[in-house]
Amino acid sequence: MDNDSSPRISHRPPFVITVGRQFGSGGRELGKALADALGIAYYDKELLVESAKLAGVNPEFFQKKDERFPTFLQGLFSFSMGVTPMCYYTGASSISDDGLYKSISDFLRSVAQEKSFVVVGRSSDYILRDHPRCVNIFVHAPMADCVRRIMGRNDALAADKAEAMARKTNKWRADYYNFFTDKTWGDAKSYDLTLDSSRLQMKDNVELVKAYLRLRGFID
Amino acid sequence: MDNDSSPRISHRPPFVITVGRQFGSGGRELGKALADALGIAYYDKELLVESAKLAGVNPEFFQKKDERFPTFLQGLFSFSMGVTPMCYYTGASSISDDGLYKSISDFLRSVAQEKSFVVVGRSSDYILRDHPRCVNIFVHAPMADCVRRIMGRNDALAADKAEAMARKTNKWRADYYNFFTDKTWGDAKSYDLTLDSSRLQMKDNVELVKAYLRLRGFID
Numbered sequence: 253m254d255n256d257s258s259p260r261i262s263h264r265p266p267f268v269i270t271v272g273r274q275f276g277s278g279g280r281e282l283g284k285a286l287a288d289a290l291g292i293a294y295y296d297k298e299l300l301v302e303s304a305k306l307a308g309v310n311p312e313f314f315q316k317k318d319e320r321f322p323t324f325l326q327g328l329f330s331f332s333m334g335v336t337p338m339c340y341y342t343g344a345s346s347i348s349d350d351g352l353y354k355s356i357s358d359f360l361r362s363v364a365q366e367k368s369f370v371v372v373g374r375s376s377d378y379i380l381r382d383h384p385r386c387v388n389i390f391v392h393a394p395m396a397d398c399v400r401r402i403m404g405r406n407d408a409l410a411a412d413k414a415e416a417m418a419r420k421t422n423k424w425r426a427d428y429y430n431f432f433t434d435k436t437w438g439d440a441k442s443y444d445l446t447l448d449s450s451r452l453q454m455k456d457n458v459e460l461v462k463a464y465l466r467l468r469g470f471i472d
Numbered sequence: 473m474d475n476d477s478s479p480r481i482s483h484r485p486p487f488v489i490t491v492g493r494q495f496g497s498g499g500r501e502l503g504k505a506l507a508d509a510l511g512i513a514y515y516d517k518e519l520l521v522e523s524a525k526l527a528g529v530n531p532e533f534f535q536k537k538d539e540r541f542p543t544f545l546q547g548l549f550s551f552s553m554g555v556t557p558m559c560y561y562t563g564a565s566s567i568s569d570d571g572l573y574k575s576i577s578d579f580l581r582s583v584a585q586e587k588s589f590v591v592v593g594r595s596s597d598y599i600l601r602d603h604p605r606c607v608n609i610f611v612h613a614p615m616a617d618c619v620r621r622i623m624g625r626n627d628a629l630a631a632d633k634a635e636a637m638a639r640k641t642n643k644w645r646a647d648y649y650n651f652f653t654d655k656t657w658g659d660a661k662s663y664d665l666t667l668d669s670s671r672l673q674m675k676d677n678v679e680l681v682k683a684y685l686r687l688r689g690f691i692d
Contacts, residue, residue: 274661392661440658440666441494441612448664456687463683467676 266368267385267470269461270377272429272437275421276398276414278449278457279391283372285458290471293369295360353432373425377443378433385470389461390438390446397450486588487605487690489681490597492649492657495641496618496634498669498677499611503592505678510691513589515580573652593645597663598653605690609681610658610666617670 273279287294357379377388402414429437493499507514577599597608622634649657
């Protein structure tokens with residue numbers, strides 16, 4: 253596991269931080285800031301691109317698919333229920349929903365043997381459940397704070413639309429997580445650590461997670 | 473619990489830590505250790521004793537009542553549904569379930585104006601929801617760890633009985649919390665911070681919460 257020559261934090265074995273999050277809670281921002289502060293890799297959309305390469309499928313296809321998540325999930329359910337699997341055609345390559353999940357899983361498990369990273373979303377805590385040095389975090393915030401953050405990303409968006417978008421996205425995330433795992437999205441006991449990101453500045457949320465990693469013995 | 477001349481941490485205004493917890497997760501142990509480490513008061517069963525004094529009821533009655541929680545809750549539901557309230561008679565004094573909840577609330581709110589403390593259970597996070605310096609924590613652990621801790625308290629208890637006791641008590645706690653609050657017991661978003669106590673030694677769980685309090689500006 254730790255016999256390659258890639259640089260490590262204090263030469264300790266690699267660890268993974270998985271971040272689940274409510275839409276607009278700043279979980280992605282926290283994940284990125286953590287990866288920067290720790291000098292380790294960060295995966296989010298990029299995870300899909302890497303998975304695509306492994307699966308031999310056009311990366312653009314995965315990104316589009318990720319945007320159309322409800323269709324993806326619907327396809328996945330029908331596949332799992334024994335109905336004809338929905339397949340997506342992208343010119344030369346095609347892949348079923350089940351294939352997409354498998355390629356994400358394979359990619360995450362393979363990279364986790366080599367290096368430390370932060371990964372946001374996609375039930376990665378469950379995919380890496382047998383990893384001995386994996387920290388699972390969930391980030392949430394009051395709806396008003398989430399709405400403010402969502403509107404900050406898109407000036408044209410009204411508050412009621414931002415809230416509707418948050419509720420819908422959280423529902424998709426919960427459906428995805430609860431389907432793929434034996435745990436419940438957003439339930440404290442599904443995670444090692446959960447936090448209300450609105451209680452601290454983002455830099456202090458990073459400090460809190462770093463304090464936790466220190467106590468777990470993953471960083472100095 | 474202790475008098476008004478008790479020292480405050482760095483003369484900062486008082487704060488409150490509320491601890492919700494799965495049965496056997498070590499939440500009470502963490503709460504006590506935190507109070508010790510911070511040199512502040514701790515309320516658990518004692519909360520009821522103090523409430524009893526305020527309500528002018530024999531303290532022993534409250535402790536017994538706390539042990540017979542399901543009856544208490546049942547009484548409370550019937551009261552709230554407009555059925556004749558169940559009252560408990562203890563010689564000279566009697567009190568309804570509603571009265572018990574009110575006396576706990578009055579006591580907590582009054583003490584929170586005067587000093588810092590840790591309080592475990594009894595939906596105290598909701599009772600103190602308007603307190604400007606209140607940190608709400610939830611502690612959980614995998615069932616195997618909870619069973620181990622419960623058996624450690626009672627050598628004669630078999631593992632299956634300990635697990636049944638944990639599930640039943642968690643159900644009561646959730647029913648109580650979900651009834652008295654507008655939040656969901658054990659759901660990450662009901663709390664500022666939740667943690668799986670089994671991931672760290674108890675002293676390090678204390679350190680994590682202290683790190684959090686420092687970042688919130690409540691202690692030095």
